[in-house]
Amino acid sequence: NIMSYPAPADIAGLQADANLTVAEQEGLNVGALMYNTQQKPFDDVRVRKALNMAINKKAIIDAVFQGAGQVAMNPIPPTMWSYNKDVKDDPYDPDAAKKMLEEAGVK
Known part of the structure; x- marks a missing residue:
């Protein structure tokens, strides 16, 4: 039997069952936050970068x-052929994010 995409809360219980084998594979599911970069304040790259740094x-x-x-x-995602491991994410740094937003004039 196969179960695709079990609820995350169910995974530990499935793994603990000796009668089951849980196989895992990286997928293509990506959650993203999108901004309209044509409108203020998201037209400022500092605002977008600061918001990225503010999210844990x-x-x-x-x-x-x-x-x-x-x-x-x-x-x-790293499972796609066009993934570039040299492109790095901004660090989680809420203090730097707050300062960057202030510099961009966002209160």
């Missing part, structure tokens, strides 16, 4: 997906 992505994966996922380093 690991905490979201842990809380929402019970750890069943990985933080995206860039918009292309």
